[in-house]
Amino acid sequence: MRIAVLSDIHANLPALDAVLADAGPVDAVWHLGDVVGYGPDPDGVVDRLRDVGAIGVRGNHDSAAIGLLDLGEFNDDARAAMEWTQGRIGRYTREWLTAQPLRHEAHDTTLVHGSPRDPTWEYVLSAAVAKANLAAFGTRLCLHGHTHVPIAFREAAAARAVETLGPTPGAVLPLDERRAMLNPGSVGQPRDGIPESSYLVLDLNAAEASWHRVPYDIGSVQDAMRAARLPWRLVERLSYGL
Ligand code: ZN
16 A cells, blocks of 8 residues: 655645656555645645545644634744635635544554644654654554654664654655654645655555655746735745745
């Protein structure tokens, strides 16, 4: 079973389509939340995910879009984009976002947006935080997003220790009995200095995870963002992947 794992799509439809094309035929599409927010096409992205039967979880931006989260936690640009998103999304998008759980388990894998102990807000960026979170889920694997940075944390053979793996594009991680937390990076707004969309393929038969980067038409998304009068800093950062 080959699964495309996508996170932080952020209403960026050209990026999502580029990733789906690059992944080729897969048995499932899993998403890790922040489907909307920042980008110009929230309804288009939700329509596409519904079309491909994606299964996944709700992120902080998704909760905010349907009024379940106070915008006081957002910075100025994120809040401005979220207010635009709230006024823009249609009824079907609202219903689909509402139906996404905060946590989902399948195939001995836990899906969350932020972290198992705080699916909405926690950023897992260090081995120490990952170690605390390994105690907060019961499956072998956890897939998480939110940081927009592709990374993996794995229990070391010696136990009690957690190793950090910084996957380069094309990197393949063989999966064994060791428990691990895997972050695919962001489809719609990468923040690791590489503007190309980032995603992960989880191959359960081959027992491996692989990280991939795909170029997309950044200029067309930026044009749509300018036309929607979304904050200029959000437009520019797509060029730099920061
Ligand atoms: Zn995000």
